[in-house]
Amino acid sequence: MVKFMLNGQEVVSQAQANARLLDVLRQEFRITGVKCGCKEGECGACSVILDGQLVNSCLVALGSIKGSTVTTIEGYRETERFAALDKAYASVSAVQCGFCIPGMILASECILVKKPNPTEAEIRAGISGNLCRCTGYNAIVQAISIAAEEGKGLW
Numbered sequence: 001m002v003k004f005m006l007n008g009q010e011v012v013s014q015a016q017a018n019a020r021l022l023d024v025l026r027q028e029f030r031i032t033g034v035k036c037g038c039k040e041g042e043c044g045a046c047s048v049i050l051d052g053q054l055v056n057s058c059l060v061a062l063g064s065i066k067g068s069t070v071t072t073i074e075g076y077r078e079t080e081r082f083a084a085l086d087k088a089y090a091s092v093s094a095v096q097c098g099f100c101i102p103g104m105i106l107a108s109e110c111i112l113v114k115k116p117n118p119t120e121a122e123i124r125a126g127i128s129g130n131l132c133r134c135t136g137y138n139a140i141v142q143a144i145s146i147a148a149e150e151g152k153g154l155w
Contacts, residue, residue, distance in 0.1 A: 006070050007076075008075055022039075022057040045103050052069075054129070
């Protein structure tokens with residue numbers, strides 16, 4: 001039994017301590033914004049924010065997050081900062097299939113929290129753990145820059 005905060009709510013998982021956080025989120029808690037892409041920590045589709053850090057949930061054992069705070073796209077989308085990123089992504093059509101976008105949005109949040117006015121190089125470094133096979137990265141980089149500019153004071 002592992003207790004942790006999930007999107008602002010205390011939850012208890014009955015899964016084994018060695019279960020992947022990715023699987024627990026999808027199967028036990030029905031959190032489907034966390035995608036299973038590679039199962040190796042290479043694609044970022046399973047990204048979550050764990051205690052303020054962007055992590056690949058496919059590489060996190062459930063037992064290691066006891067008492068931690070996990071935020072998925074489902075929890076983050078309820079925030080004002082998500083609204084700013086959503087608007088920026090839409091303004092430059094930075095979304096096609098959407099598979100990578102939950103992880104990209106969470107990566108964007110982590111970039112902007114650390115550096116509210118990031119350079120293009122800092123944005124590219126910040127999203128480097130997230131693969132996009134449809135849109136490419138230029139529109140995503142542009143969207144994060146727009147969110148940084150138009151969302152001044154949010155991050």
